[in-house]
Amino acid sequence: MKTTLRAWQHDCITLALRYYTQQPHFFCQATPGAGKTKMAAELAKQLLLQDKIDLILCFAPSRQTVDGFQKTFSAVLGRRLDGLIGAVGVACTYQGMEYRDAAFWRLFDNYRVFAVFDEIHHCAGHDLLLSNAWGQQIVQRIQDRASFTLALSGTPWRSDHKVIALARYSQPDGMLICDYRYGLQKAIADGVCRSPRIVVLDNDMVRLTETLSTEGTVTTFPSIARLLSESPVSYEDLLFHDDILWQILLMGCRKLNDIRKQHPDAGGLVVATNIEHAHRIAALMHARGEMCQVVTNKTPNAQQVIDDFRSGGCTWIVAVGMISEGTDIPRLQVCCHLSRIRTELHYRQVLGRILRRSSDVDDKAWLFVLAEPALQQYSERLADDLPDDHAVLSVVRASEIEPDDKIEEHSDGPGGLDIAILDSSTGEAFARMGSDHAISILGSSERAAYELNFSQHYRTQLLSVC
Incomplete structure (x- = not known):
């Protein structure tokens, strides 16, 4: 499927591919409604074309969002994301992570996995002790085993002020470091x-x-x-x-x-x-x-x-x-x-x-x-x-x-x-x-x-x- 990327999506993908030559994690903050899911799907497509990944695993906070990911990724990649035989991967909710069996988690050891996290601010913590349940799954099972990760958020903070999983913060002021940021004012100016x-x-x-x-x-x-x-x-x-x-x-x-x-x-x-x-x-x-x-x-x-x-x-x-x-x-x-x-x-x-x-x-x-x-x-x-x-x-x-x-x-x-x-x-x-x-x-x-x-x-x- 041939698609036209917005300028910010093209720039973000280009930057992420460059970052991935040096580090496995990339954090993108883009205002709600800007098109983060499509950007993620196009980035996954590039990683597949460059033979850098085998599977795509997407995680999101709700069933509605998971459905959106499946539709968008399937349209962009021309392959299913439903986890069935022949699919390029699967999308599931954060809540569903704790019900995945050992065979699912072995995918990170046996394949080159691109893990995408939508609205990552739902997942708190940098270590097992201070993480919430969803953050613990990421810290324990994914962050050091995925070939690449993409963390997405339109509102990158938590009401309880806890750190966000996979995020980096400046010292000593503790400001969130975004690898790419696309704010509301810029999105309005760009139409x-x-x-x-x-x-x-x-x-x-x-x-x-x-x-x-x-x-x-x-x-x-x-x-x-x-x-x-x-x-x-x-x-x-x-x-x-x-x-x-x-x-x-x-x-x-x-x-x-x-x-x-x-x-x-x-x-x-x-x-x-x-x-x-x-x-x-x-x-x-x-x-x-x-x-x-x-x-x-x-x-x-x-x-x-x-x-x-x-x-x-x-x-x-x-x-x-x-x-x-x-x-x-x-x-x-x-x-x-x-x-x-x-x-x-x-x-x-x-x-x-x-x-x-x-x-x-x-x-x-x-x-x-x-x-x-x-x-x-x-x-x-x-x-x-x-x-x-x-x-x-x-x-x-x-x-x-x-x-x-x-x-x-x-x-x-x-x-x-x-x-x-x-x-x-x-x-x-x-x-x-x-x-x-x-x-x-x-x-x-x-x-x-x-x-x-x-x-x-x-x-x-x-x-x-x-």
């Missing part, structure tokens, strides 16, 4: 990835009422951040509040409907907190007349549901932990982030699901989030490929919201990030579904009940990486 637009939703007047108090104490907060820091309300409480859901979903639907006027097959993703949450969101979507599907780890034939959505015409898909890193659905252009997970790693992986371009004209991706402090911080430093505070401190061995929105001020943010504060007050909402605009919260000590209400004065902040 490889869409330019993200992050819309952060806040509220000017949030009212919390203590309903069991004889005085009916009412406290007003000027922002979501103040509410979360100075009250019993948690971020997850907000995610289940209908007013918040209505506003986030409304903005997402308005934006996607606008995009679909030019790109009728464009789709949207809602990342939900749990199964109950996903179905609650789907009910709101259906009440508004939106087409949507729900996929969770309890969904029968979940992979088939994802595949049908990938090539179908359904507008929205609501997912819990199923459409994550490595899942390729290029028609996704809008995402509502409503997951309770608030690590920067997860945030960037969610954003990565809408960055992959499907044509020369779909150049923007839209992510809608709440103005929770951590999510706000992550949004403001998207232009940094590897934020400084994700360095491993020590390595131990053994104007585009809507045409009628009014921009109040605009400033240049750090590192290629544009920030605009927008007035997005809107009285429009989804069908109310019988909501009383309130939420009850039980305190752990006094078990006091509260009601939470939001004013109609929502405001949004637009952040864009350019």
Whole structure:
């Protein structure tokens, strides 16, 4: 199969082949959606043509990603990667490594193996003592036995700040050393990835009422951040509040409907907190007349549901932990982030699901989030490929919201990030579904009940990486 490589893929392959004459390990960091799997397949093809390897073994964090590897490698190599007789190798999940028998691991002794690791940040550790289960398999069974390894990551750090298997770090500052790096800003400039637009939703007047108090104490907060820091309300409480859901979903639907006027097959993703949450969101979507599907780890034939959505015409898909890193659905252009997970790693992986371009004209991706402090911080430093505070401190061995929105001020943010504060007050909402605009919260000590209400004065902040 003759394929056209992007410039970064060609450069990375050339560099890797040069490195492999001196060392067996190569680490590539490329922004989500840039085409890491295809690059890996083309590199494997070159190693086969140069008669440097016999087998290709690929490892990835999910079944969906494994399926993607099998399809891409088979297309590029013209040979199967399913592990059956006649195949050039096999792709399997990290979780599946511990169930492989001795005959599988002897492949590294009997053949020249090229081992590829997708999203290698899932595998921690440089030694058996300090590794996680997946990292231990790599350290013990692969790193000193494979002829060559290729470690891939779009987000090369771990939330627990542990070292990543097969990675190297500088001393004494502990910064990750990437053999090749292809960042988001470069990918946008090259037309490889869409330019993200992050819309952060806040509220000017949030009212919390203590309903069991004889005085009916009412406290007003000027922002979501103040509410979360100075009250019993948690971020997850907000995610289940209908007013918040209505506003986030409304903005997402308005934006996607606008995009679909030019790109009728464009789709949207809602990342939900749990199964109950996903179905609650789907009910709101259906009440508004939106087409949507729900996929969770309890969904029968979940992979088939994802595949049908990938090539179908359904507008929205609501997912819990199923459409994550490595899942390729290029028609996704809008995402509502409503997951309770608030690590920067997860945030960037969610954003990565809408960055992959499907044509020369779909150049923007839209992510809608709440103005929770951590999510706000992550949004403001998207232009940094590897934020400084994700360095491993020590390595131990053994104007585009809507045409009628009014921009109040605009400033240049750090590192290629544009920030605009927008007035997005809107009285429009989804069908109310019988909501009383309130939420009850039980305190752990006094078990006091509260009601939470939001004013109609929502405001949004637009952040864009350019």
